[in-house]
Amino acid sequence: xxxxxxxxxxxxxxxxxxxxxxxxxxxxxxxxxxxxxxxxxxxxxxxxxxxxxxxxxxxxxxxxxxxxxxxxxxxxxxxxxxxxxxxxxxxxxxxxxxxxxxxxxxxxxxxxxxxxxxxxxxxxxxxxxxxxxxxxxxxxxxxxxxxxxxxxxxxxxxxxxxxxxxxxxxxxxxxxxxxxxxxxxxxxxxxxxxxxxxxxxxxxxxxxxxxxxxxxxxxxxxxxxxxxxxxxxxxxxxxxxxxxxxxxxxxxxxxxxxxxxxxxxxxxxxxxxxxxxxxxxxxxxxxxxxxxxxxxxxxxxxxxxxxxxxxxxxxxxxxxxxxxxxxxxxxxxxxxxxxxxxxxxxxxxxxxxxxxxxxxxxxxxxxxxxxxxxxxxxxxxxxxxxxxxxxxxxxxxxxxxxxxxxxx
Numbered sequence: 001x002x003x004x005x006x007x008x009x010x011x012x013x014x015x016x017x018x019x020x021x022x023x024x025x026x027x028x029x030x031x032x033x034x035x036x037x038x039x040x041x042x043x044x045x046x047x048x049x050x051x052x053x054x055x056x057x058x059x060x061x062x063x064x065x066x067x068x069x070x071x072x073x074x075x076x077x078x079x080x081x082x083x084x085x086x087x088x089x090x091x092x093x094x095x096x097x098x099x100x101x102x103x104x105x106x107x108x109x110x111x112x113x114x115x116x117x118x119x120x121x122x123x124x125x126x127x128x129x130x131x132x133x134x135x136x137x138x139x140x141x142x143x144x145x146x147x148x149x150x151x152x153x154x155x156x157x158x159x160x161x162x163x164x165x166x167x168x169x170x171x172x173x174x175x176x177x178x179x180x181x182x183x184x185x186x187x188x189x190x191x192x193x194x195x196x197x198x199x200x201x202x203x204x205x206x207x208x209x210x211x212x213x214x215x216x217x218x219x220x221x222x223x224x225x226x227x228x229x230x231x232x233x234x235x236x237x238x239x240x241x242x243x244x245x246x247x248x249x250x251x252x253x254x255x256x257x258x259x260x261x262x263x264x265x266x267x268x269x270x271x272x273x274x275x276x277x278x279x280x281x282x283x284x285x286x287x288x289x290x291x292x293x294x295x296x297x298x299x300x301x302x303x304x305x306x307x308x309x310x311x312x313x314x315x316x317x318x319x320x321x322x323x324x325x326x327x328x329x330x331x332x333x334x335x336x337x338x339x340x341x342x343x344x345x346x347x348x349x350x351x352x353x354x355x356x357x358x359x360x361x362x363x364x365x366x367x368x369x370x371x372x373x374x375x376x377x378x379x380x381x382x383x384x385x386x387x388x389x390x391x392x393x394x395x396x397x398x399x400x401x402x403x404x405x406x407x408x
Contacts, residue, residue, distance in 0.1 A: 031082035048082035100230035180210035201404035306375035310382035
């Protein structure tokens with residue numbers, strides 16, 4: 001039986017997402033063993049199959065759920081590992097987002113401000129110079145010591161913040177080799193300021209293989225943070241579709257797998273516009289592999305590199321092998337997958353901020369795997385994961401930065 005979310009249970013009796021009865025579950029246990037929160041708590045309430053029962057109450061039965069059921073549902077990292085391994089092909093991610101949207105909870109004042117900052121590029125640009133001054137002022141240590149940041153609910157976010165890029169990217173970067181075409185680069189919202197090195201590395205690589213890169217300033221956040229937290233992402237989605245569809249480009253490329261996962265599943269009222277957008281959308285690894293010139297050689301490296309595979313890449317984009325294939329263009333480099341790549345690192349978009357205890361435990365498990373790998377460098381294709389896993393003793397970088405650094 002096909003259990004995709006948009007099938008009707010019974011067209012004559014009920015419309016809406018189809019969710020199988022508990023008895024229809026194959027009881028294979030694959031979703032249980034792949035679930036990061038079950039690994040932490042070892043209770044049935046922290047399994048995908050129990051969460052599906054809660055989602056069914058919300059979406060199909062229109063029944064109220066208990067605080068306990070809501071708690072365990074909210075504990076989900078939304079890694080979608082369960083969706084990948086489920087033999088019934090349950091569309092868990094879409095069902096989860098639909099259930100969250102049903103709650104229509106009014107966000108708190110801090111969350112509301114965060115959503116506004118994500119939505120509004122001009123607000124972020126005004127905030128970044130102030131943030132840069134704060135980071136250089138030396139106020140971090142005393143504010144942490146007196147616990148003010150924790151009282152304000154900013155401790156987790158402040159601990160992850162690095163120096164922001166204050167200047168906007170140029171709108172166009174010319175090809176350095178014989179021009180073969182033109183692409184557009186999706187920069188995201190937070191990454192635009194805090195992952196500038198990755199964006200510049202992407203531009204450098206694309207220019208090196210003969211592609212002009214356009215960076216439309218009108219683009220905005222992909223909408224993932226909003227949608228996964230029950231807020232409307234319609235405006236953000238429609239804006240990006242309109243901005244990128246208006247460009248004369250061969251492809252629209254993204255560098256962060258978390259954003260790419262959201263972009264790849266865009267839906268809009270204008271089906272034709274959404275389809276055009278998705279037809280031209282490509283992951284940058286796939287694009288670089290397809291168009292890499294035979295005569296473009298990278299400098300050798302003796303680095304021992306461990307590859308972290310973000311959930312958004314493994315479970316949604318499903319192109320993690322492209323990272324390994326591209327890195328192998330660096331001769332003599334040693335590349336190994338990080339152990340337990342199938343288990344979420346705990347970052348989960350905003351999950352690391354909303355569930356710091358759970359995410360901290362998952363991060364510790366991942367850092368143990370990193371320590372056991374004894375690698376010189378860990379690479380991750382998602383900005384959020386890289387920031388979350390990095391520490392004074394663990395260096396996590398984007399694969400594109402490593403590749404761009406090896407250009408002749």
